[in-house]
Amino acid sequence: MSAKYTNIEQTRLDKVARLRAQGIEPYPHRVERTHTSAQILAEFEQAEAAGSETPVEATLVGRMRSMRPMGKITFAHLEDGSGRIQIFLRANDLGQEKLELFNKEFDLGDFVQARGEMFRTRSGEVTLKVQDFRLLSKSITPLPAAKDEIVDGEVVQHATLSEPELRYRQRYADLAVNPEVRRIFRTRAALVRALREFLDSHDFLEVETPVLQPIYGGAAARPFVTYHNQLKQDLYLRISFELYLKRLLVGGYEGVYEIGRDFRNEGVDRTHNPEFTQLEFYWAYADYLKVMDLTEQMIRFAAERVLGKHELQYLDHTIRLGAPWQRMELNEGLLEVTGIDIDQHPTAESLASAMRAKGMEPNPNDTRGKLIDGLLGDYLAPTLIQPTFVYNYPRDISPLAKSLPGNPQITERFEGYLAGMELCNAFTELNDPLDQEARFVEMGRDYAQDDEERHPMDEDYLRAMRYGMPPCGGFGMGVDRLAMLFTNSPNIREVILFPHLRKEEE
RNA sequence: GGGUGCGUAGCUCAAUGGUAGAGCAGUGGCCUUUUAAGCCAUUGGUUCAGGGUUCGAGCCCCUGCGCACUCACCA
CATH class of the missing domain: 3.30.930.10 (Bira Bifunctional Protein; Domain 2)
Structure with missing residues (x-):
């Protein structure tokens, strides 16, 4: 692992140091949570439908996936295992200093805990009005995601991690960023x-x-070989x-x-x-x-x-x-797609010459069975869609x-x-x-x-x-x-x- | 293993052989119901690695590494 950090990573490490200097632990041990995002959405909508006046309170957690600071207020989205939920932070509720802490020291990708009560914004999104919040885990490396948009509750990504190599090698990042x-x-x-x-x-x-098996079998395939040191014995996966x-x-x-x-x-x-x-x-x-x-x-x-x-x-x-x-006898299926009746060719030599007559190039060392398997794979299998x-x-x-x-x-x-x-x-x-x-x-x-x-x-x-x-x-x-x-x-x-x-x- | 293509900023992508760029992200500033928020400013590059050609290479050539597609191989 290289000790060298990118500019963005260095910036975030500086934030970690500043937080610690203020007595804020960026990787705390304990978490409070009353609802998942899906639970609180359902609960709020139910209360709303029932015409309830009682405030719906919740402590939510999740990874910050969007952030829109607008001066004295900030909107952000937290993502948890059940979905996403918007949170709303206001200087009036939190104080100027606390809001600035959030705006300056918190980043996309951080895990955050937020407590407050639910309301619906002017544009209609069910949102947590935050009375208090806490950092749960600081993200140093930025997630490989571009900005998302939420349209009718669906997350729309405008560009995202797509390089296959990176997606497979860093599946954690792929998963974090690509809900599908x-x-x-x-x-x-x-x-x-x-x-x-x-x-x-x-x-x-x-x-x-x-x-780990001393003798492999049950299929025609080459095995991986390993070795048991104490038993001094080859073993096959x-x-x-x-x-x-x-x-x-x-x-x-x-x-x-x-x-x-x-x-x-x-x-x-x-x-x-x-x-x-x-x-x-x-x-x-x-x-x-x-x-x-x-x-x-x-x-x-x-x-x-x-x-x-x-x-x-x-x-x-x-x-x-x-x-x-559909049920298809192998010989009939092959006759259909290749015109070769394998029953007429009881030996590898005979079948191979029939194949050559059709312009195919059979491997001369193959047994009759392998030739048939080849015909199946090359000619019949691709036609078997249903x-x-x-x-x-x-x-x-x-x-x-x-x-x-x-x-x-x-x-x-x-x-x-x-x-x-x-x-x-x-x-x-x-x-x-x-x-x-x-x-x-x-x-x-x-x-x-x-x-x-x-x-x-x-x-x-x-x-x-x-x-x-x-x-x-x-x-x-x-x-x-x-x-x-x-x-x-x-x-x-x-x-x-x-x-x-x-x-x-x- | 063969063939073809690709590899440029954190991500997605540009760049006739002639000063390496954009959007998003980041940083600084403005902004009290936004939602790809907006506006102003701005940082960031071993162009996969190593050779070569050239006055000059991200670009052309060679070698290597990795990935994708494909062929071969494969219950």
């Missing part, structure tokens, strides 16, 4: 609450499983919760879920952050069709709770969650999913798409320990030895499964992506409070 950013994270919290409420009410047990949650079904729970952080050591873009929030649930005695139904219900429930409606406005799209989701379940995936990219009865090459797996984004992934879970072991071995073969996406063999997981795992359906969803949809955010960084950025220069 505060709103995004309230919506996100409401969304997570709704998901919990839904799963709790369906008798799922919320659990917590290890973030989890890339999914799957293998631990399914062990719990072996233990006798019939439904478990976890909402938590996953870590993937991969590229960063508008839909990927190195750490992200995942929701997974596992449901005994269910299959992927039941999970599809539950997914529809869950997303619809969340929309009702959070948005109060069944429609999402996302970028240019209006997404309808009220209707049943909610769609794509189902029945090839076995070699679904090592934890149970095959279709009588068709070992296709698994009972689906992914949910909205607005062209992959939102969730689910399947009828493989619970045959011998089949599972064979799949792990296949994965080891199909991936190069040094491909970190390859699934390591998890012997303990197989041991758990050998005790007997009930038939079950499992589900995973990127909560950040759902939050993007619910808040109409084009970038995942808008819904993550402190998104990852490269290290700042010293």
